[in-house]
Amino acid sequence: MSDPIAVLERALERERRARKAAEGLLEEKSRELFTANQDLRALAGTLEQQVEERTRELALARDEAVSASRAKSQFLANMSHELRTPLNAIIGYSEMLREDAIDAGDEALSTDLLRIHSAGKHLLSLINDVLDLSKIEAGQMDVFLESVPVGPLLADVVSTIRPVVEKNGNTLELVAEGELGTAHVDVTKVRQTLFNLLSNAGKFTSNGRVTLTAGREREGDRDTLVLTVRDTGIGMTPEQMENLFVPFKQADASTSRRYGGTGLGLAICEHFCRMLGGAIVAHSEPGVGSTFSVRLPARQPRAEHPSGSFERPARPSRGAVVVVDDDANARDLLSRTLAAEGYTVHAAADGEEGLRLAREVRPVAITLDVLMPQLDGWAVLSALRADDSLRDVPVVIVTMVGDRNVALALGATELVSKPVDRERLASIIARHVKAPAEILVVEDDEHSRDLVVRVIEGHGCTAVCAQNGRIALDRLAERQPAAIVLDLMMPELDGFELLERIAVEPALRAIPVIVTTAKTLSREDRGRLEGRVQQILQKGLYSQSDLVKWLERVTVPLAEAP
């Protein structure tokens, strides 16, 4: 047996050495840990630094992009302003002069003026292309739907573009397949799309045929307008068609030199079709020709404006319109346009004057320029909206720069951009002006008639007069009034007889009638009036307010209609 002390000593010695080895290992490990930690910290540091740098770079790039895009928008807005101002005058006055020339029978002059007019319009369209595309890119393009008869729209497009297409010795034909009817579309965008496709077709075709075919496909509750532009021109190769709808990419650089154009047209068309819920497709064969088919929903499910509301009123409604614009040319053009529509125009050269006029004449509508010295359009608008008596008057902002949404948010009724599309302006005003209700006054006595007419006009309606039943029938055949004020005792055809005639006419039966009479009505008389008149006022006994109350009742729904 070994010595127990020696065993213990050896065990102790082993333990001591093991402890030292462990300590050595520990120190080595902690040194490793320390360096690893330092490496990590350094790595974390550089990582943080890298992240910071990247973030800074990105922020810089973003800021640059934002300011570049802002600068671009600003530049485009300025440029469009600068270019559109003189164009405004050129287009407007050439059109007006042309109308004069036509009236005077001067054909040569009118043709020249048409050339100026269409050259101006072409230039405008180029500017608009660039603007449109930047608007589309910025997501600021609005869709503006209206109900229009398709046939006349296409006929108008074709007649406008005809000189362009025929220039290359081409024929242009419009083919309507079946009944085209009325469509609810954005007219401006449809026109622009067709102009583009047709002028392209004309450009790339010589001594050939360009056809615009229009049809309507009704399938279940889907109603599609199909517009196809076909040409017999140079056509395209599959490679050329690849970038067809990409902005700034024409088939190749030489194309733009030879055929002109911005290269934006098709890109815009494609955007427009998509915005309208439709699509555009192209087919082409080199040397044979190209076909572009546009398919658009003819009825928009979520109509922004009730259909039919855009149609021009059968007869211009009368009423005062205040035109506020500091530019004399613009003011003049607007005034003439509105006067031609039958409005009484009061023009103001600045905001103050505009407000004064508005308070004085109580217009049915106001057109307002935005960029004016002193009191600008927005300030005038807010003053109008703050004025109890003018709050409800529709205000159309007419401007070169301006955002429709902003305008609407500030209380404008609509925004029209300059140069003003006269028809559009007229239709907007017609739509928003509460067309005065027309009341037919059937009365043989001049004084009684004048009195009733005065009450009617004081109420903001217009009066049409008939001296007896027969004349009243003639008037009714022309157009239907909102209501009839009827005397009973008249020569030729009296009130009772007139009512009998009206009762058998389905179109007239619903017109509200009020009787004013000096006659003491018998039982039999009352029986004949029963169910045919709304109210009977005894002459000399009724007060004006009775008539006014009735007028209010019968005209309110009309006036409220959008």
Added chain:
Amino acid sequence: MKGIVFTEFLEMVEERFSLEVVDGIIERAALPSGGSYTAVGTYPVEEMGRLVGELSAATGAPVPALLHAFGKHLMTRFTQGFPRFFAESTDALGLLERVETVIHVEVKKLYPDAELPSFECTREGPDRIVMVYRSPRRLSDLAAGLIEGCAEHYGETLDVAREDLSGDGQAVRFTITRGGGT
């Protein structure tokens, strides 16, 4: 081999026999390390072979039985040192199945220089798994002890059938059945 295996081994020898036996086998084994082991160190695996051989000579117990006993002892230490692994399984077979895929993987992360065996594990039924042990260190007896220790930890009885696939102990198949051989 990791120092912890040596320190545990010597501790077991001291507990079961005596400090004198520990001292004796270390002296006779004439080890390069001098027998000074620290749990955090790493030592040649041959030293373990010599220590076990000397212990067998000193006690008359066969080497396989000693390794088996050491495996059982080691497992009780593992249950204390690594309770998480045992909590993750609800029974012995479940834990054994995870030795290769989870436990030794974690061990390797903790001790990058650890020399571990490989286990090819297949489940043959709800109560049976087959583990094929492979290692140049030929420590299947240790593995058998570890397996038994594992069964004890979960309070189970395992029937362990062993077959030497390579003839030299480098590849050994364990067929492990729960419930004492049914």
